Amino acid sequence: MSERSFLCFILCLQVLSAFVSLIWATESTDEVKIEVLFLPENCTQKVRKGDLLHAHYDGYLAKDGTQFYCSRSAQAGKPHWFVHGVGEVIKGLDIGLKDMCPGEKRKITVPPSLAFGEKGKDPVPPNATLIFDVELLHVRRGPRSIEAFKEMDLDNDKILTKEEVKQHLKMEAKKLNVQKEESYFNDVVTDVFRRNDQDADGTLSIKEYNVYEHDEL
Numbered sequence: 407m408s409e410r411s412f413l414c415f416i417l418c419l420q421v422l423s424a425f426v427s428l429i430w431a432t433e434s435t436d437e438v439k440i441e442v443l444f445l446p447e448n449c450t451q452k453v454r455k456g457d458l459l460h461a462h463y464d465g466y467l468a469k470d471g472t473q474f475y476c477s478r479s480a481q482a483g484k485p486h487w488f489v490h491g492v493g494e495v496i497k498g499l500d501i502g503l504k505d506m507c508p509g510e511k512r513k514i515t516v517p518p519s520l521a522f523g524e525k526g527k528d529p530v531p532p533n534a535t536l537i538f539d540v541e542l543l544h545v546r547r548g549p550r551s552i553e554a555f556k557e558m559d560l561d562n563d564k565i566l567t568k569e570e571v572k573q574h575l576k577m578e579a580k581k582l583n584v585q586k587e588e589s590y591f592n593d594v595v596t597d598v599f600r601r602n603d604q605d606a607d608g609t610l611s612i613k614e615y616n617v618y619e620h621d622e623l
């Protein structure tokens with residue numbers, strides 16, 4: 407992991423935009439259309455909820471083909487890291503990436519109800535159907551995975567304390583040679599708990615950590 411992906415790791419813990427959760431909450435019968443453009447011969451490692459994905463994706467408006475997002479140019483050619491299945495990207499993409507394997511390429515068509523809805527979000531206009539060209543490069547068991555939860559849960563009581571989360575962040579930082587002040591870790595932990603500790607009891611349960619749909623538990 408580079409410093410970039412460490413920062414992404416932090417972001418992954420922090421980011422859960424209210425906007426996307428709003429869409430999450432809206433039930434919809436509209437479907438995501440998936441076309442597989444390239445399937446590697448070995449497709450054994452499939453994307454699971456909570457995985458950290460490394461992908462290039464370009465977004466187009468279906469109505470006229472206008473490109474509104476390009477990970478290749480938007481981030482100086484760097485692929486984008488994000489967590490699968492937790493609402494970090496629009497719901498339609500979460501659905502469209504399901505069971506994808508590294509090396510696979512897909513064209514994913516997302517109806518507005520599973521993208522930016524009736525309001526749109528600049529530069530996406532209202533009621534826009536979107537088309538994404540996605541190339542999945544790597545899949546890693548992510549910060550929202552049960553593996554990550556177990557790693558953080560030092561005393562194995564299926565609950566994360568602030569101290570456990572902080573220790574984990576420090577360990578990750580050390581592994582990556584990222585130097586940060588104590589206050590930085592405290593701030594991140596405070597923010598993670600503010601966003602995730604729904605019952606405000608000062609600890610994170612598995613459910614609050616968003617990995618509760620895994621079978622392994």
Ligand SMILES: *[C@@H]1O[C@H](CO)[C@@H](O)[C@H](O)[C@H]1NC(C)=O
Nearest residue numbers: 447448449450451452507508
């Ligand atoms: C397929 O890929 C997986 C993981 O990348 C590897 O563990 C497995 O041995 C591969 N299988 C074949 C048949 O090459």
Ligand SMILES: *[C@@H]1O[C@H](CO)[C@@H](O)[C@H](O)[C@H]1NC(C)=O
Nearest residue numbers: 518523524525531532533534
């Ligand atoms: C978007 O679609 C909704 C429902 O079909 C409609 O009520 C609304 O007027 C549309 N908005 C725009 C800006 O086209």
Ligand SMILES: [Ca+2]
Nearest residue numbers: 559561563565
């Ligand atoms: Ca614990």
Ligand SMILES: [Ca+2]
Nearest residue numbers: 603607609610
């Ligand atoms: Ca809690």
